[in-house]
Amino acid sequence: MAHVVVENLSKIYERGKVRALWNVNFSVEKGEFLVLIGLSGSGKSTLLRCINRLVEPTSGRVFLNGLELTRLSPRAMRRVRRRIGMIFQQFNLVKRATVLQNVLAGRLGYTSTLPSLLGWFPKRDIQRAKECLERVGLLDKMYVRADQLSGGQQQRVGIARALMQEPELLLADEPVSALDPATSHSVMQYIEQINKEDGVTVIASLHFLSLARRYGQRILALRAGEVVFDGPPEAIDDRKFKEIYGEEAEEVEIR
Amino acid sequence: MKRFWAKIRAGVWAGAAALRRRATALWEAGRGFLRAYGWPPLRRAAEFLLAWLKALRIRVLPPLLDLVFLGYLWLATSIAVSFAATGRVAYTLLSWEWFVLVVGVTGALWSAWDQTLGLKVVRHRLSPASPGMRLLYALFWPLFPLTLVTALVDREGRSPAEWFTDLRLVEAGEARPRRWYRSPTGWLAVLGLGVSLAAAVAVTRVDLRAFVTRFEKTLKFWRAIFxxxxxxxxxxxxxxxxxxxxxxxxxxxxxxxxxxxxxxxxxxxxxxxxxxxxxxxxxxxxxxxxxxxxxxxxxxxxxxxxxxxxxxxxxxxxxxxxxxxxxxxxxxxxxxxxxxxxxxxxxxxxxxxxxxxxxxxxxxxxxxxxxxxxxxxxxxxxxxxxxxxxxxxxxxxxxxxxxxxxxxxxxxxxxxxxxxxxxxxxxxxxxxxx
Missing domain, CATH: 1.10.3720.10 (MetI-like)
Incomplete structure (x- = not known):
């Protein structure tokens, strides 16, 4: 059984009547690294957010391990979200909080409400947070405010926060779009490592096709909310490329 | 049905009267209390405060009420005129010339009765206007309707509906803008501002001589301050x-x-x-x-x-x-x-x-x-x-x-x-x- 299954997923934003997703179907195997590509506004972010229901789909179904997420109550959905890590284009860290607090926030779903409101986390969670920070090479920045870090470092904190959730699935919404090329590779390598070593399924949206080719095992291309390509990176030739990005587009290399 | 409305009206009047009675009673009770128990300095302070509050009511409330009333008048006239001109109920306000006209005519009427709406509400009469003020009124009130003439003159490329409502129905590019000092509107704006300022000075009774003539009376005050x-x-x-x-x-x-x-x-x-x-x-x-x-x-x-x-x-x-x-x-x-x-x-x-x-x-x-x-x-x-x-x-x-x-x-x-x-x-x- 496939790990994530998306069936006939559609999302129409009521305001402005924008058709963000239209009849999207695909499935992802356990441990796969799937890359979403497409122009800005093609529905990549919406698709990712429909999987963990940060955005409510208009119709269609999403399954995780055979469990239909689109039918869950908000409470049950929160329990499922604990196992779905997510990292963002703008990192979405709490800027005024320390790195450690940001990483610990990844544990909120597992912590009971009252202690967490008072800022108490179990000892083993704090230990875990240190391990996660060590893994992304930021243990020495533990007590630094998040806004003091560089972009690449902030995204690594984001990865550590996702790791705290012990995820089985990692959603990455343009994780390197706000970073320079060298830092982009460093961040992508951390994500790849999580995918290879921990066997975490990754669905990542990427801007650059070269990055998608380098890291993706499989590529799913969206255009105006519809799937226009689903297959291995090698299968994207010049003709396919133009179909995804439009006739005017030219491929840009990023190394 | 008629009796129903009469009842309602009677109820409202009775309610208002009761409110007024209660407020007066409260006021009188406060004064009585002070007269009976307050020791002299406190009593004097309280009397001073009450007088001050009353003066505040007379100075602040009437202009506010007048302004509100004029605003509504302007809005109503705007809607009526734009309905007459375009057949639509539009909330676009009339151009300022019309407002000046409305204010001018209303002001003239009010000055003739020596009472504005706001003053009526607070039941206060102005002291009789000085001869100079009367002259000022006589000179300036007739000027206000003149603004209408400019509204009629200033109609470059505007249809009658447009110059009545100040709605620009033509494309913005078509009308050629004119320097403000070349248009009667611009001149009238300056004149209007000047008149308003003069009227404002007269109404608030700005009298710079008071600085000098009343100075010695405040000597005690100044001495105390230092x-x-x-x-x-x-x-x-x-x-x-x-x-x-x-x-x-x-x-x-x-x-x-x-x-x-x-x-x-x-x-x-x-x-x-x-x-x-x-x-x-x-x-x-x-x-x-x-x-x-x-x-x-x-x-x-x-x-x-x-x-x-x-x-x-x-x-x-x-x-x-x-x-x-x-x-x-x-x-x-x-x-x-x-x-x-x-x-x-x-x-x-x-x-x-x-x-x-x-x-x-x-x-x-x-x-x-x-x-x-x-x-x-x-x-x-x-x-x-x-x-x-x-x-x-x-x-x-x-x-x-x-x-x-x-x-x-x-x-x-x-x-x-x-x-x-x-x-x-x-x-x-x-x-x-x-």
């Missing part, structure tokens, strides 16, 4: 501390209430029909309550719980709650939604999202606003004291009423010192927080 009564310093300091505590108590109690309400008054957190209703109710009552000045709240509470610092604290508290609620809520509305989304994605519940996604982003602005409000409250605490809210302001009003200017000067010095230092302190702290 010889503060130093023996009042001890009492003044005690009252100062009381005033400071009024501000502290009012702020301290207002903060938790305002903070709790602000989450319910933040648009981005209140999604869905029922929360949105709550949001609207809070915002509307908030802005209504805020529009009533702290001084007025102090008067209300001075009557309700008796004069003294408690009334002052209540007034400051009420005003602080609604003011802070708005400031806090706007801060919440301005947060970065990213962290909220990220915390939600980890499977946190609503309270946890609030604690980890929202609060860290707002805590510093909240502290900053609280200090700012405390700063305002310290200043307001003296002012609400003037109208019966206790603290140093109350004593100050009393001295002023008793013509004890040396003592009043001492207190004023202390107030200035306190306000200045609090201002400096809170500015420094807020700087650090930013």
């Amino acid at each position: 010889s503060p009564a130093w023996d009042q310093a001890g009492l003044g300091l005690k009252l100062l501390v009381e005033t400071l505590f009024m501000a502290v108590v009012a702020t301290a109690f207002a903060v938790p209430v305002a903070a709790a309400l602000s989450f319910l008054a933040a648009r981005n957190l209140m999604r869905g029909p029922l929360p949105r209703l709550l949001y609207t109710v809070l915002r509307v009552t908030g802005s209504f309550t805020r529009s009533i000045d702290a001084i007025i709240w102090a008067i209300i509470f001075a009557v309700w719980v008796g004069t003294g610092s408690f009334a002052g604290v209540l007034a400051l508290f009420v005003h602080s709650v609604v003011d802070l609620m708005k400031l806090y809520a706007e801060q919440i509305e301005a947060i970065d939604p990213g962290p909220v989304e990220a915390i939600t994605a980890t499977g946190a519940n609503r309270l946890q999202v609030l604690r980890y996604g929202v609060i860290p982003q707002i805590i510093n602005p909240f502290i900053s606003f609280t200090l700012y409000r405390w700063d305002i409250n310290v200043r307001m605490a003296t002012v609400v004291g003037l109208v019966g809210g206790g603290g140093i302001g109350f004593r100050l009003a009393w001295y002023l009423g008793a013509y004890a200017f040396s003592e009043a000067t001492m207190l004023t010095l202390l107030i200035v010192l306190m306000v200045w230092s609090i201002d400096w302190l809170s500015a420094r702290i807020r700087e650090k927080l930013a």
Whole structure:
């Protein structure tokens, strides 16, 4: 059984009547690294957010391990979200909080409400947070405010926060779009490592096709909310490329 | 049916009359109380305050009422004219020439009766106009209808419907703009401004000679100002501390209430029909309550719980709650939604999202606003004291009423010192927080 299954997923934003997703179907195997590509506004972010229901789909179904997420109550959905890590284009860290607090926030779903409101986390969670920070090479920045870090470092904190959730699935919404090329590779390598070593399924949206080719095992291309390509990176030739990005587009290399 | 309406009307009149009777009774009771129990300086201060309030009513209310009335008149005329011209009910206001005309004609009528609507409401008659004023009226009122002529003349490329309503129906590019000093409209604008200014000076009775002619009468006052009564310093300091505590108590109690309400008054957190209703109710009552000045709240509470610092604290508290609620809520509305989304994605519940996604982003602005409000409250605490809210302001009003200017000067010095230092302190702290 496939790990994530998306069936006939559609999302129409009521305001402005924008058709963000239209009849999207695909499935992802356990441990796969799937890359979403497409122009800005093609529905990549919406698709990712429909999987963990940060955005409510208009119709269609999403399954995780055979469990239909689109039918869950908000409470049950929160329990499922604990196992779905997510990292963002703008990192979405709490800027005024320390790195450690940001990483610990990844544990909120597992912590009971009252202690967490008072800022108490179990000892083993704090230990875990240190391990996660060590893994992304930021243990020495533990007590630094998040806004003091560089972009690449902030995204690594984001990865550590996702790791705290012990995820089985990692959603990455343009994780390197706000970073320079060298830092982009460093961040992508951390994500790849999580995918290879921990066997975490990754669905990542990427801007650059070269990055998608380098890291993706499989590529799913969206255009105006519809799937226009689903297959291995090698299968994207010049003709396919133009179909995804439009006739005017030219491929840009990023190394 | 007729009898039904008559009944309703009778009810409304009776209600209004009862309200009026009650207000008069309250007023008389207050005066009677003062006459019976107040000792002379307090009585004098109170009489002074009452006279001041009455004068305020006469000076402030009529112009406000007149303005409101004129505004409505303008709006109604606008709608009527645009309906007549275009056949549509449009809310576009008429061009200013029309407003000047409306004001001019109304003003002329009012001056003929020597009564404006606002003055009628407060039942006050103006003193008879001086010959000079009459001349001014006679000269200027007929000028106002002239503005209409310019409205008729100035119609470059405009259809009749357009120049009646000032609606530009043609494309913006087609009409050639003219330099303002080349158009009759521009000249009339300057003339109108001049006339308004002259009228304003006449109405507010600006008389620069008074500075000189009445100076010797204030000599006693000036002398007192430069010889503060130093023996009042001890009492003044005690009252100062009381005033400071009024501000502290009012702020301290207002903060938790305002903070709790602000989450319910933040648009981005209140999604869905029922929360949105709550949001609207809070915002509307908030802005209504805020529009009533702290001084007025102090008067209300001075009557309700008796004069003294408690009334002052209540007034400051009420005003602080609604003011802070708005400031806090706007801060919440301005947060970065990213962290909220990220915390939600980890499977946190609503309270946890609030604690980890929202609060860290707002805590510093909240502290900053609280200090700012405390700063305002310290200043307001003296002012609400003037109208019966206790603290140093109350004593100050009393001295002023008793013509004890040396003592009043001492207190004023202390107030200035306190306000200045609090201002400096809170500015420094807020700087650090930013």
